[in-house]
Amino acid sequence: MSNQSQQISNSLVPEYIRSLQTYQAGKPIDELAREKGLTKISKLASNENPLGPSPFAIREMTNGLWDLHMYPDMHAYRLKTSLSKMYDLKLENIILGNGSEGIMAYIARAFLQPGLEVLTSENTFIGFYILAQSVGASVKQVSLTSDYRFDVKKMAEAITEKTKVIYIANPNNPTGTYITKDEFDYLMKYVPEHVLVILDEAYFEFAKQFDDYPDSMDYRYDNVITLRTFSKAYGLSGIRVGYGFGHQDLISNLTKVKLPFEPNLIAQLGAVGALKDTPHLQRTLENNMIQYSRCVDYLEKNDFVPIKSVTNFITIKTGSTEASDFLFDSLLNKGVIIRPLKVNRMPEFIRISLGTPEEMDHFFEAMDLVLPEYNKKFGRVK
Numbered sequence: 001m002s003n004q005s006q007q008i009s010n011s012l013v014p015e016y017i018r019s020l021q022t023y024q025a026g027k028p029i030d031e032l033a034r035e036k037g038l039t040k041i042s043k044l045a046s047n048e049n050p051l052g053p054s055p056f057a058i059r060e061m062t063n064g065l066w067d068l069h070m071y072p073d074m075h076a077y078r079l080k081t082s083l084s085k086m087y088d089l090k091l092e093n094i095i096l097g098n099g100s101e102g103i104m105a106y107i108a109r110a111f112l113q114p115g116l117e118v119l120t121s122e123n124t125f126i127g128f129y130i131l132a133q134s135v136g137a138s139v140k141q142v143s144l145t146s147d148y149r150f151d152v153k154k155m156a157e158a159i160t161e162k163t164k165v166i167y168i169a170n171p172n173n174p175t176g177t178y179i180t181k182d183e184f185d186y187l188m189k190y191v192p193e194h195v196l197v198i199l200d201e202a203y204f205e206f207a208k209q210f211d212d213y214p215d216s217m218d219y220r221y222d223n224v225i226t227l228r229t230f231s232k233a234y235g236l237s238g239i240r241v242g243y244g245f246g247h248q249d250l251i252s253n254l255t256k257v258k259l260p261f262e263p264n265l266i267a268q269l270g271a272v273g274a275l276k277d278t279p280h281l282q283r284t285l286e287n288n289m290i291q292y293s294r295c296v297d298y299l300e301k302n303d304f305v306p307i308k309s310v311t312n313f314i315t316i317k318t319g320s321t322e323a324s325d326f327l328f329d330s331l332l333n334k335g336v337i338i339r340p341l342k343v344n345r346m347p348e349f350i351r352i353s354l355g356t357p358e359e360m361d362h363f364f365e366a367m368d369l370v371l372p373e374y375n376k377k378f379g380r381v382k
């Protein structure tokens, strides 16, 4: 770019947009296979459902292909009706979007502007930070507790006049931990009515079995919005469907800034199909439970201390950025993709998504090959 066009661009683009970083997606599996000459790749990096989408979802989407010349139902009647029956809610309490991140974008558009603040934690999902910054709002982060959980006490203390949105990922990504019912009650005592609380429950299906996990459906706060997704336990990351539950007035205002035809026709159908397939969800949760204990056993046997997770991923401390990079690169060379956590400001940790039994075997075998050098290099004596 010439100096002159650089200047034009600087005056054209607001500073808060110029200072954002472009999202860096992971390498596509095919590209990695080609580059490294690998035939087997296990992607344990994005907390997807390793069992794939439900056949019910595929059938609905396949049938829907014949209607692609038409716009989607902008009210998404079938999908909202399925969700309203499942959670005993009115249609007016539900909003849908292109993934739960799509709904976060509506929230940023409707609630945030320069001068306002989002309060959240360090070491959490960064999607909402970026959306908040993209509309000029600032982000205030408090640290996690020593056991890697949102610190509700610190958050309550950090609320100011400027706070407009409080973002809580529950369970949290990338730590896999959650705030309890008591902690949620505690925080809500300090949240003023004009502050919106986002409870991002992307991993709800995995966590709901825990007695002290606060299922947000059991609460009726006017200033809380629950976000959930079809991307994780329902195995539909690729079609981008998320949903939000909240007070009717909140939802109707968010709907004003929503693009009318999101989610698209195929996405709506896939989600309707997925909700009907309870056995697929059950198989997903069972596989997750089994692979969770296998993975924890393996890691503990090899002297790692996994953070206790209630999700479909496990995060471990390597102790240094170099150790994390070494594990990431060495596993990549063996066809196993895990997630380094630099963008979450946890460079001395790595995250492993739980896969199929075969994918986990691949991970364990690759680790067996990598660990002798890792232990030597990083002074871990076995």
Ligand SMILES: Cc1ncc(COP(=O)(O)O)c(C=O)c1O
Residues within 6 Å of the ligand: 046, 047, 098, 099, 100, 101, 102, 125, 127, 169, 171, 172, 173, 200, 202, 228, 229, 230, 231, 237, 240, 241, 242
């Ligand atoms: C905590 C959390 N929230 C939201 C998302 C995004 O979900 P979606 O695919 O519904 O946009 C993710 C994805 O990794 C996540 O971990």
